[in-house]
Amino acid sequence: QLQLQESGPGLVKPSETLSLTCTVSGGSISSANYFWGWIRQPPGKGLEWVGSMYYRGNTYYSPSLKSRVSISVDTSKNQFSLKLSSVTATDTAVYHCARIVDFWSSHSDYWGPGTLVTVSS
Amino acid sequence: DIQMTQSPSSLSASLGDKITITCRASQGISNYLSWYQYKPGKSPKLLIFAASSVQSGVPSRVSGSGSGTDFTLTISSLQPEDFATYYCQQTYSTPPTFGQGTKVEIK
Numbered sequence: 344q345l346q347l348q349e350s351g352p353g354l355v356k357p358s359e360t361l362s363l364t365c366t367v368s369g370g371s372i373s374s375a376n377y378f379w380g381w382i383r384q385p386p387g388k389g390l391e392w393v394g395s396m397y398y399r400g401n402t403y404y405s406p407s408l409k410s411r412v413s414i415s416v417d418t419s420k421n422q423f424s425l426k427l428s429s430v431t432a433t434d435t436a437v438y439h440c441a442r443i444v445d446f447w448s449s450h451s452d453y454w455g456p457g458t459l460v461t462v463s464s
Numbered sequence: 465d466i467q468m469t470q471s472p473s474s475l476s477a478s479l480g481d482k483i484t485i486t487c488r489a490s491q492g493i494s495n496y497l498s499w500y501q502y503k504p505g506k507s508p509k510l511l512i513f514a515a516s517s518v519q520s521g522v523p524s525r526v527s528g529s530g531s532g533t534d535f536t537l538t539i540s541s542l543q544p545e546d547f548a549t550y551y552c553q554q555t556y557s558t559p560p561t562f563g564q565g566t567k568v569e570i571k
Contacts, residue, residue, distance in 0.1 A: 347507070389563065390502075403558070406558075439508065441508075448560045450553065452510045456506055456507045
């Protein structure tokens with residue numbers, strides 16, 4: 344059974360960089376036909392797609408976050424990571440990592456439980 | 465971005481009830497529509513993809529339909545584990561966007 348687990352600091356100061364890692368177990372991040380992505384949910388709001396990547400390094404980002412976001416992969420550790428720079432309070436959210444099926448903006452069949460990141464001084 | 469509008473935003477129902485949640489896209493998205501079940505602190509669960517394809521392991525009481533701009537998620541007989549928030553997602557154009565969610569509560 345594939346499992347994903349997010350990890351990283353739960354508190355980030357304004358203007359700093361948010362960094363999260365997703366560890367994949369029960370399957371390989373290098374599998375063909377799957378992409379890996381990040382989706383977030385601010386408190387009291389809906390879900391927002393952040394971006395996704397393929398294990399070979401191809402990346403795809405939400406236009407609204409593109410200037411601040413970076414997603415990378417470490418195939419040797421079966422992990423992928425999210426970096427979001429110059430954060431503000433509006434970046435406070437539960438961040439989920441997920442496996443995406445077939446193409447980079449498709450549906451997600453496995454998700455992590457999410458980790459709350461609060462942006463505050 | 466394509467806007468997804470769900471209705472109702474919340475509903476109260478009893479065990480055994482049939483419920484229907486609607487999702488409307490601001491423009492045609494063919495059948496590029498997925499449904500998810502979301503419970504706080506748990507991994508979201510994919511229920512339906514391609515508007516009407518049921519994800520493996522999802523109970524047969526869950527079904528989806530629709531094409532173009534109007535879609536529905538139906539649960540034919542509510543069970544205790546079905547009380548949650550449900551989101552639709554369009555994957556027709558980028559970025560993928562979600563509806564605002566429908567919270568299903570116990571009456």
